[in-house]
Structures are given as C-alpha cells and as structure tokens.
Amino acid sequence: MGIIRISDIENYESKEIEIRGWLYNRRSSGSIKFLIIRDGTGFIQATLIKNEIEKEMFEKIDNIEYESSIKVIGLVRKENRAPLGFEILVKDFEVVHKAEENYPITLKEHGVGFLMNYRHLWLRSPRQNAILRIRAEIIKSIRDFLDQNGFILIDAPILTPAACEGTTTLFETDYFGDKAYLTQSGQLYNEAAAMAFGKVYCFGPTFRAEKSKTRRHLMEFWMVEPEAAYVELEESNEIQERLITYIVGQVLKNRKRELNMLEKDISKLKLIKPPFPRLSYDEAIEILKHNGSKIEWGDDFGGEDETILSNKFDNPVFIHRYPINCKAFYMKPDPQRPEVALCADLLAPEGYGEIIGGGQRIDDYNLLAEKIKEHKLPRENYEWYLDLRKYGSVPHSGFGLGIERTVAWICGLNHVRETIPFPRMLNKIYP
Amino acid sequence: MGIIRISDIENYESKEIEIRGWLYNRRSSGSIKFLIIRDGTGFIQATLIKNEIEKEMFEKIDNIEYESSIKVIGLVRKENRAPLGFEILVKDFEVVHKAEENYPITLKEHGVGFLMNYRHLWLRSPRQNAILRIRAEIIKSIRDFLDQNGFILIDAPILTPAACEGTTTLFETDYFGDKAYLTQSGQLYNEAAAMAFGKVYCFGPTFRAEKSKTRRHLMEFWMVEPEAAYVELEESNEIQERLITYIVGQVLKNRKRELNMLEKDISKLKLIKPPFPRLSYDEAIEILKHNGSKIEWGDDFGGEDETILSNKFDNPVFIHRYPINCKAFYMKPDPQRPEVALCADLLAPEGYGEIIGGGQRIDDYNLLAEKIKEHKLPRENYEWYLDLRKYGSVPHSGFGLGIERTVAWICGLNHVRETIPFPRMLNKIYP
Numbered sequence A, B: 001m002g003i004i005r006i007s008d009i010e011n012y013e014s015k016e017i018e019i020r021g022w023l024y025n026r027r028s029s030g031s032i033k034f035l036i037i038r039d040g041t042g043f044i045q046a047t048l049i050k051n052e053i054e055k056e057m058f059e060k061i062d063n064i065e066y067e068s069s070i071k072v073i074g075l076v077r078k079e080n081r082a083p084l085g086f087e088i089l090v091k092d093f094e095v096v097h098k099a100e101e102n103y104p105i106t107l108k109e110h111g112v113g114f115l116m117n118y119r120h121l122w123l124r125s126p127r128q129n130a131i132l133r134i135r136a137e138i139i140k141s142i143r144d145f146l147d148q149n150g151f152i153l154i155d156a157p158i159l160t161p162a163a164c165e166g167t168t169t170l171f172e173t174d175y176f177g178d179k180a181y182l183t184q185s186g187q188l189y190n191e192a193a194a195m196a197f198g199k200v201y202c203f204g205p206t207f208r209a210e211k212s213k214t215r216r217h218l219m220e221f222w223m224v225e226p227e228a229a230y231v232e233l234e235e236s237n238e239i240q241e242r243l244i245t246y247i248v249g250q251v252l253k254n255r256k257r258e259l260n261m262l263e264k265d266i267s268k269l270k271l272i273k274p275p276f277p278r279l280s281y282d283e284a285i286e287i288l289k290h291n292g293s294k295i296e297w298g299d300d301f302g303g304e305d306e307t308i309l310s311n312k313f314d315n316p317v318f319i320h321r322y323p324i325n326c327k328a329f330y331m332k333p334d335p336q337r338p339e340v341a342l343c344a345d346l347l348a349p350e351g352y353g354e355i356i357g358g359g360q361r362i363d364d365y366n367l368l369a370e371k372i373k374e375h376k377l378p379r380e381n382y383e384w385y386l387d388l389r390k391y392g393s394v395p396h397s398g399f400g401l402g403i404e405r406t407v408a409w410i411c412g413l414n415h416v417r418e419t420i421p422f423p424r425m426l427n428k429i430y431p
Helices: A006-012 A055-063 A112-117 A126-148 A187-197 A233-254 A256-261 A266-270 A281-290 A303-310 A365-374 A379-390 A403-411 B006-012 B055-063 B112-117 B126-148 B187-197 B233-254 B256-261 B266-270 B281-290 B303-310 B365-374 B379-390 B403-411
Strands: A016-029 A032-038 A043-049 A069-078 A086-097 A172-175 A178-182 A199-207 A220-229 A278-280 A317-320 A337-341 A343-348 A353-360 A396-402 B016-029 B032-038 B043-049 B069-078 B086-097 B172-175 B178-182 B199-207 B220-229 B278-280 B317-320 B337-341 B343-348 B353-360 B396-402
Touching: A006 A016, A006 A043, A006 A086, A016 A043, A016 A086, A032 A055, A032 A069, A043 A055, A055 A086, A126 A199, A126 A220, A126 A233, A126 A256, A126 A403, A126 B126, A126 B187, A172 B172, A187 A199, A187 A220, A187 A379, A187 A396, A187 B126, A199 B199, A220 A233, A220 A403, A233 A256, A233 A266, A233 A317, A233 A343, A233 A353, A233 A396, A233 A403, A256 A266, A278 A281, A281 A303, A281 A317, A303 A317, A303 A343, A303 A353, A343 A403, A353 A403, A365 A379, A396 A403, B006 B016, B006 B043, B006 B086, B016 B043, B016 B086, B032 B055, B032 B069, B043 B055, B055 B086, B126 B199, B126 B220, B126 B233, B126 B256, B126 B403, B187 B199, B187 B220, B187 B379, B187 B396, B220 B233, B220 B403, B233 B256, B233 B266, B233 B317, B233 B343, B233 B353, B233 B396, B233 B403, B256 B266, B278 B281, B281 B303, B281 B317, B303 B317, B303 B343, B303 B353, B343 B403, B353 B403, B365 B379, B396 B403
Parallel strands: A043 A086, A278 A317, B043 B086, B278 B317
Antiparallel strands: A016 A032, A016 A069, A032 A043, A069 A086, A172 A178, A199 A220, A220 A396, A317 A343, A343 A353, A353 A396, B016 B032, B016 B069, B032 B043, B069 B086, B172 B178, B199 B220, B220 B396, B317 B343, B343 B353, B353 B396
C-alpha cells in the first residue's frame, strides 16, 4: 500500500492507499460520514461507513477540528458525484495534529482585507490553491517556451546603482555607504547580455514604490523580460504572439480543473491564436474618442482606456507607435516618423489591459547620449550602457511581461492581489 | 537560405546560410583570411579565400575592429581542425556596425578587477559565455526536477517585515513609513505554502549585507528552497541526492562543450551518484581534529574545515546533526538527543564546501514559541508563523541550495563572482 497524492488518485481505482493531508470539511448522514481531505494537490471525499469501521473510530472523527492534519487509509472507488470522480472508503485514519478550535477562516464569506491578514492560511483554500497552481503553470510555460526558442536565462541584478526613469518611485537602500535601488526592470542589463548571448531573458521580482492603490498594481511583482539582438519591432511582436498562445495552450491543457474551479469561461481562452490585431496609437486614440474618452493625442492611456480597447477584440491587441514622449528614454524613434516610438504594448482581452510593454531600443550612440541628457539622467551611471553602442551595436528589441496581470487575466480575477502568494501592497507587508 | 545560429551549424553541412554576430578574432595567411565570428551561441571560423570573393570585400574586412557587428553569408563545410568541426566559406558579408578602436578587453590577460568594471562586455568572452550557459542549464534542471517531482513553485516575497536571524546583516528600506528588509530566505513563507500545497519551492534572489570578502559570498545571490509537508530529515536528504545527481547529469548531457571550454575535469562529475555519504557532526569534528583543525565541538565549520571534509569524498557529503546552537531558531531538536538539530548541510566535493543547508523544522507550538523568545525575536512578527503549528501542524523539512556555489563547483571556479551575470560584492555595484 502506497502513500499517494490526491491528484494521482485516478490511477489507484480499487487499490488500498494512504493520503496524508488535512481535514477540510465534513458532513454526516446517520450511518455515513463524509470527510473532505485536502493534501495540497486536490480535495477528495473520504467516506466512513458505520458498520465497516471500528465503532470507536467512527465516533472519534467527530471530535477533530477543521484543518487538523490527518492520514487516511482506504480503498479508492469510483464515485461519479465526487469532483474528481473518485472517493476513498476509509479503513483507518490517524490524526497527526488536532487543530485548535478557532481556525480563523471559516467556510462562510470573509472580506479580502481580513483574508489578507491570514494569507498564510488563506493559501489553503481551494480557490487560492487553484490560482497559484495556474500561476506556477504560467511561469513554467514561459520558461519552457523561451528555453525551447533559443533564449538563455541571464539573471539581471536586483540591487542597482541607477534608475531607468528617475528615482521617485524606487525603493532605496544603503549599500555599504552608497545608495542602491531595487530594480524596476532588468532591461538595460538584458541589452548587455543580448550582445553577448544573442537571445536572453531575465525573470525575477521587480519593484515600484508608487503610492497608488489600483487593481493592477503591486509594489513587488514578477516580470519576464526577453531581449534579442538583430530583432526588430515586428519580429519581437511575433515572438510575443507565439509566447502568449503557448502560455494559454499549456494552461488549458494542464490546469483545466483549476480553471473550472475558478469558473473561468474557457471558451474565451480557446479563441487566443495568432495573428493578434495591431492598432497604431493613432487608431487607438480615434477609437477611444468615438467611445467618449477625453484622451488627446500625446496622452498615455489610463486604465479605463485600456479596458475599452481590450474589450474590442477576442485576442490580445498590440498598440504600437506611441508618442515618443510617453515612453522611456531608450525607445527607438520610428525613422519614418520620429515623433513616435518603435514600440508596442500588448493589451489582454476581456478588459484586462496591458500585460506587455515592449519595443526596439536606440542603437545609435549619439542619439542615446542625447536622450540621456534630455532626460536629465546621471551620465556616469550609463557609461556602460552607452558602451553597448560603441562596440558592435545592432538593432535589438525586447519586452516585459507582467506575471501577476497575466495570471489575473487567465484566471479571470478582477484584482492582482490574489495572483501572488504574499502580495506587497500600499501599507501591507504582513505576513 | 536561412539565418541560423552557430550552435545549429552541424545541421547545415553543404548549405548556404547566414550568421548574424560579431567579429571575435581573425588571422590572415596570404591569400586566405580567417575570421572568428560569435553569435552568442558559439564561435565559428569564417574563411575568406582571395580568388573566391570580390577583391574589394577581401580587403575591406581588414578595416573592421574586433567586436564589430557583422552578417556573414556562406557555405557550411566540414573542417576537422575547427572547434565545432565546421567552418563557413564566406561568399558575402555586411558590416552592421563598425566598433570603435579602443575595445577595452583584448585577447591578452586582464585582472579580474579590471574585467569586473567591464562586466557588460566581459560577458562576451568564451569563458564567461560558457559559465553562464551552464548556470542557465543548472537552473533549468532544478526547476524541471522539482516540477516533475510534484513540487509547486510558490514565490516567496522579497520585501519582508522581519528577519530570520537578527537584522544586522540585512539590507533595509523604507516601506511607506515602515521598515522593510530584503529577504535572506523564503523559508518561513515556504512553510506556510507547504501546509497549503504539500510540496513547494521558491526560487529567487536573496540578500545578505555582510561585510565579508570571501570566494564563497556575494551580497545578492540566488537560492532554490524546496519545502515539503510530511517529510522528515532522511527523506529530505534523499530528495537532495536525487536533485544534485539530476543537475550534474543534465549539465553533462547538454553542456559538455562548455565544460570542455572551461577545462573542467568531467570524470569527477561522472562519479556523482546516490547514496551520498552521511557524516554526523560529531564524526566530522573527529576527522577535522585528526587533520590538524583547532575546531571544538559546538563550533560552526569555517571555510577551511568544509574544504577538508569535502575533499575526502568523490560524492557530495551530508554533515548532519549539528549542535542546536549553531543553527536557526526553527530547527527541530533530535528527540533522541536534544542538544543536536535534525539538520544536514551538503558539502560539494573537490573542496567546494557547503552548497545546501537543510533540516526538519520545529512542529510543536510551545517549543517554537519558546525558541522565538530565547532568540529575542519580536514575537508579533512571528504570530503568523506560529499559526502554522496551531492548525494542522505536521512534520516537515526543507533545504536551500545556493545557485552560485553550485555553479562554481560544477564549472570548477575558485570564486563565485563569475557565476552570476552581474555580481554584487562588497563596494561593487557597477555596472
């Protein structure tokens, strides 16, 4: 008899097995008692029948609080009414630890603020379990896609001496007498790595000390940032299309149970396939004006603008060629029309808005030096970055995909706070 | 005719192809010129023969500095003397960008201090390329192993309100008026996640603000930390053995060319297989004393002690059951002998020393509360951690594997600074 995990139960029909987990729920119906046991991989019904188990055990089970840890031994049998299609007919059990009576999270509704204070326990709920399993699947699919497509993981540093775009939204720390900042993006380092390895990506936590409370922002979030030498804007967009399609495909294939648990409309995800529509910024502005937005050419999109645009399409949509002033100093101006940048953001459908920001980088030394000056950045911090345009500069592009926003879209959540195990929000750093 | 990457060249024998890369080196022999082109995936010889290419082009190539970016079109042919077994017979080329003359890294020897100032360019050298490709392979193999063995990735937070072991070696930052610290370990959060998911791992950057300069320490380093519910010390050690063996196997299989480039003695890596030897701390102390160390029972091992011990075995070696006072507050005392902890460190062979620290955690509420008091930790920061022992506590274990030390061992480097793209060392945060 083996110790198995609930997610594997279908392979053990009619076999005697042991499950090690926790008591999630129970109900009783006279001579039958039903336990719901969770082990982290799933939830299974374990049935105790009065005349088929020792009397003492049949009674003892009533004295155990929810979330007690328990080992259950029994026979796996088909049960079409059970969520996994199987149940365990209990022959024996052992209580490893009797939980205290006052488990704070009950099966009734709680407010999110309350639940966030108990995030360490809230993770045990079926919904949070499903979301974070999908998150893990998304991350794995991104890494697999990039590894299979010749991108090499080159971790960018977290502690950096300089900011991409000013220091007002940076977390600062003392670095042995110098100032250092928590990274907002690994991109500049990625560019150095792309000139050394051709195609690279970094994948790590990034930080933004913005005093904003929106459903799309966290102070600490994860981002994957691919960067490729000899790749121009359109090829970069094509890589993104393929990546997003791959992610969605893998989640549909491997995490269908979790999507169902979240009551996600899977039919929407099944529509995702290349090519994704491409709208110029100019076209997007026209659409927004027709829809009553007060946006003017030159403005960046607000959250509501993104929602309007992304609701127009089944697929994610690229918005390309933003005004150069909306974008970071390193964005390459379109040679045909220097007031716009060779850039594209990707908006997720169903109103989710931006999940990717990307573009082609300035490859000319003089132009880049000028832009650094124009943006009043401390040139001495960027000498190494300028070196990349002195020695073998090439056209190159890259993008950053926000993990939490991608998870929110794929899971159908209206706030990013549940998409990461321990969210860091304004005034919220416990647990 | 396709654009191909150098690492794929063996599939294109007798075909005309295009390579996009940089000029790494060249030599001339009268009517033949040999270029070495790198594209990030490898280095290839591209040969120009005087009478088989336009005269103007044959001469033009002499005016191009090293590290200029270049597209080369030509015929792939077998050449047994070339490192990859192939070369390109050049038919045409295009210089994308002529590098400036003063490329700081020449083919002669430079000091590491100098090279670290040019880390953004140094990454282009064959040796650094090989090391970081092996690093990427190691990271991929770890993730694959854990994913395949039922561990779920649950990212731990980087910004934390409390320290595992005092605040003296922590980087501090202001978090909207509160103090926050950069994480030293995701372990405490992992324990919460293990109670929710059964088997989990986190994998991210960790930080230690230690004013030390040793060949085994960085201020910012990456660590993978698996944690599993219902797993006791010996089972945790077995997971580690299998993981390490898998990592070494994948590197031998997929990165042999890079290991050869580094002149690593592969025969040593081929010896790695379970079971790894297990020494108790007591036995280790005896061995060290026999070898002239002045260590006494109760002391932690120094770097040299680790070197002595790890040189004794072909395999990595577990040292288990350290005195409880050498270890963190959450380590479970051995019930047979409470003055030692149910813990084990894994020392890599060839003198490399500790690459893993791990152990079984205290699962008893009262004992843990006592330890928090004994270590003078602020209890209010650990209430959530104590909750894990109130509600369904189970025996559980985990470990942390340091990526940079593992890369140093597998690559055969005597310092961790080359094992990470942009190392953060004492007084060293540029570029």
